Amino acid sequence: xxxxxxxxxxxxxxxxxxxxxxxxxxxxxxxxxxxxxxxxxxxxxxxxxxxxxxxxxxxxxxxxxxxxxxxxxxxxxxxxxxxxx
Amino acid sequence: xxxxxxxxxxxxxxxxxxxxxxxxxxxxxxxxxxxxxxxxxxxxxxxxxxxxxxxxxxxxxxxxxxxxxxxxxxxxxxxxxxxxxxxxxxxxxxxxxxxxxxxxxxxxxxxxxxxxxxxxxxxxxxxxxxxxxxxxxxxxxxxxxxxxxxxxxxxxxxxxxxxxxxxxxxxxxxxxxxxxxxxxxxxxxxxxxxxxxxxxxxxxxxxxxxxxxxxxxxxxxxxxxxxxxxxxxxxxxxxxxxxxxxxxxxxxxxxxxxxxxxxxxxxxxxxxxxxxxxxxxxxxxxxxxxxxxxxxxxxxxxxxxxxxxxxxxxxxxxxxxxxxxxxxxxxxxxxxxxxxxxxxxxxxxxxxxxxxxxxxxxxxxxxxxxxxxxxxxxxxxxxxxxxxxxxxxxxxxxxxxxxxxxxxxxxxxxxxxxxxxxxxxxxxxxxxxxxxxxxxxxxxxxxxxxxxxxxxxxxxxxxxxxxxxxxxxxxxxxxxxxxxxxxxxxxxxxxxxxxxxxxxxxxxxxxxxxxxxxxxxxxxxxxxxxxxxxxxxxxxxxxxxxxxxxxxxxxxxxxxxxxxxxxxxxxxxxxxxxxxxxxxxxxxxxxxxxxxxxxxxxxxxxxxxxxxxxxxxxxxxxxxxxxxxxxxxxxx
Numbered sequence: 001x002x003x004x005x006x007x008x009x010x011x012x013x014x015x016x017x018x019x020x021x022x023x024x025x026x027x028x029x030x031x032x033x034x035x036x037x038x039x040x041x042x043x044x045x046x047x048x049x050x051x052x053x054x055x056x057x058x059x060x061x062x063x064x065x066x067x068x069x070x071x072x073x074x075x076x077x078x079x080x081x082x083x084x085x
Numbered sequence: 086x087x088x089x090x091x092x093x094x095x096x097x098x099x100x101x102x103x104x105x106x107x108x109x110x111x112x113x114x115x116x117x118x119x120x121x122x123x124x125x126x127x128x129x130x131x132x133x134x135x136x137x138x139x140x141x142x143x144x145x146x147x148x149x150x151x152x153x154x155x156x157x158x159x160x161x162x163x164x165x166x167x168x169x170x171x172x173x174x175x176x177x178x179x180x181x182x183x184x185x186x187x188x189x190x191x192x193x194x195x196x197x198x199x200x201x202x203x204x205x206x207x208x209x210x211x212x213x214x215x216x217x218x219x220x221x222x223x224x225x226x227x228x229x230x231x232x233x234x235x236x237x238x239x240x241x242x243x244x245x246x247x248x249x250x251x252x253x254x255x256x257x258x259x260x261x262x263x264x265x266x267x268x269x270x271x272x273x274x275x276x277x278x279x280x281x282x283x284x285x286x287x288x289x290x291x292x293x294x295x296x297x298x299x300x301x302x303x304x305x306x307x308x309x310x311x312x313x314x315x316x317x318x319x320x321x322x323x324x325x326x327x328x329x330x331x332x333x334x335x336x337x338x339x340x341x342x343x344x345x346x347x348x349x350x351x352x353x354x355x356x357x358x359x360x361x362x363x364x365x366x367x368x369x370x371x372x373x374x375x376x377x378x379x380x381x382x383x384x385x386x387x388x389x390x391x392x393x394x395x396x397x398x399x400x401x402x403x404x405x406x407x408x409x410x411x412x413x414x415x416x417x418x419x420x421x422x423x424x425x426x427x428x429x430x431x432x433x434x435x436x437x438x439x440x441x442x443x444x445x446x447x448x449x450x451x452x453x454x455x456x457x458x459x460x461x462x463x464x465x466x467x468x469x470x471x472x473x474x475x476x477x478x479x480x481x482x483x484x485x486x487x488x489x490x491x492x493x494x495x496x497x498x499x500x501x502x503x504x505x506x507x508x509x510x511x512x513x514x515x516x517x518x519x520x521x522x523x524x525x526x527x528x529x530x531x532x533x534x535x536x537x538x539x540x541x542x543x544x545x546x547x548x549x550x551x552x553x554x555x556x557x558x559x560x561x562x563x564x565x566x567x568x569x570x571x572x573x574x575x576x577x578x579x580x581x582x583x584x585x586x587x588x589x590x591x592x593x594x595x596x597x598x599x600x601x602x603x604x605x606x607x608x609x610x611x612x613x614x615x616x617x618x619x620x621x622x623x624x625x626x627x628x629x630x631x632x633x634x635x636x637x638x639x640x641x642x643x644x645x646x647x648x649x650x651x652x653x654x655x656x657x658x659x660x661x662x663x664x665x666x667x668x669x670x671x672x673x674x675x676x677x678x679x680x681x682x683x684x685x686x687x688x689x690x691x692x693x694x695x696x697x698x699x700x701x702x703x704x705x706x707x708x709x710x711x712x713x714x715x716x717x718x719x720x721x
Contacts, residue, residue, distance in 0.1 A: 015236045015367070016368075016376040017643055018368045018369050018370035018374075018379075019366065019369055019370060020370030020371065020372060020373055020374050020375075020377060021181075021372060021373060022154075022370075022373045022374070025153075025260065025373055026154055028292075029154050029295075029298070029302070032292070033295065033298035034292045034293060034294045034298070035152055035153045035154060035186075035292060035293040035294075035295065036291070036292035036293070036296055037188070037241075039292075045240040045241075046240075046369065047240070048226075048230065048234075048263060048264040048265060048395075049231060049393065050393060051366050051367050051369065051381030051383070051393060051395070053367070062647070066228060075154070075375075077370075077374075077375030077376070077377065078370075078377060
């Protein structure tokens, strides 16, 4: 990954989020090298009855703040999770 | 050093009769998912006992990639004896259940026995409880899922359950996973109901370890990059398999296979665009899926206002749309919802309804039999019929046994209208025009369906040279040609078995067209995740062994032979009436030749379709050969 050069933060568009939890899992894998949603900084929940998605995402994480594209953003295939300056 | 990477290395065994639960190591040489599931079924399923004998086994399986960052690693595999064909059954579901099983610490759950009364299985890590489900019995699958998720106030509790159809042992009953996903084949819901097992609720908080994290990350990235170039992935992202429906050519069937073409004006009423504009609220993805073919729909007005659900995909559109001639997208959604709520396999219930409608039209089944009339295109007919089947009311009790058994009871040449594969209901388009597609469906060990050897890519117009390099045959775009198609099917069977063993979705693979993932990419993902370095060739060989296990199960339990690998008579006798494949039909003599080639490629006996001693020895399956020989069903 390329190191970033400017101050950035994470932004989620919940309307675009499909609730697949790829970002949540990618975070845990980046942090520890194994797959464990319980240690992730991110929590994604989808309500099967209503289709609503709830996203608990920190605006920035010290653990990967030097990455130009954090692993959670790289894992997101819908464009819901992005990095903003 | 950890003991297991990729896998948890453990299976959970539950005996509902005694209430005993235990944890065991299992044989990871079968990779996992369908591979181990079918192997365990082969070894543990009793022979020659009643359909609902408590000793029968029900196996929930995940693979070594479930719960990891591998793309589309969401599939749950369910293995059981097929209550319709008597052979093996395997069903797969997306959602989030399989990853949660892994986090709970289990690669597989093997269930035997029968509880005294309704129960559900509650699993949180190593805590396993068999709990009273009296309050859930009678509820539909949506009510059951909601009740359990609310009970535990934890959105990550994942539920697999049956509806009233499973409780009433309807042979078309399926298991519904995560409310909106179905594992449908072979009456597995009825088997679960016969065990008095209403549901499994699972939650896990353990990690899945990876043997080579940096190597695995590189393999995942490479896989994702390849997938991003695939036109099939782009199409699926637009709204799942509905993308294959258009006014020019669609893989549909019309009124119980009387044709493979539906009027283009009717098709226009139910395209992907219509569903998207009218109902779509959100794209939804299964666990860690970058494709996200699912859509969450909501009906805002009209008779079914308030209906909210995930769906529909092409088989639902075919089964309830063109097959029943229903043109209202509201009604197709409603029919799909009813099937899911009752816990009915949609291919099965749609096929039964189509067959009943045609029998009614021809006077074989009457208003006196049913207590009401039924007709094509009428949702009311479908709903009444489905309720009667689910609750085994009146004539519905006969139909709940499935077409094969019902037609034998009804007689009056109703068998002639039955379009069955190995005795099981079928809901597949383009079988009369696409040779490899038909061969893959009809030779499928589970009794039909397109998820074994049937290649979705056939006749799709991808570059010929590219296809030749990927699939190894020069004529993949010539759907009508029988030449080389057996070779494609046998290769596709192995590749898809491998996908099912790993716990991935078929949509990531070249099954859906180039340049998807193939054995080389799967070997990279598998080896780096588990630390068990295996080549693509070795994994494909293990897949071949697993296919032979299914074949042996079918020989022992159902005595299937070559005659069970022929198309239903309607596909041999009634040609397509219009469209680009007008006049197309399956030619019996050409089918025979294709089948010869298929058996030869497998090393099976051409005249009987049975396995041979030398071929099983080559696969190092001597024990399997001995069991077949003991039954007198092995060619020496």
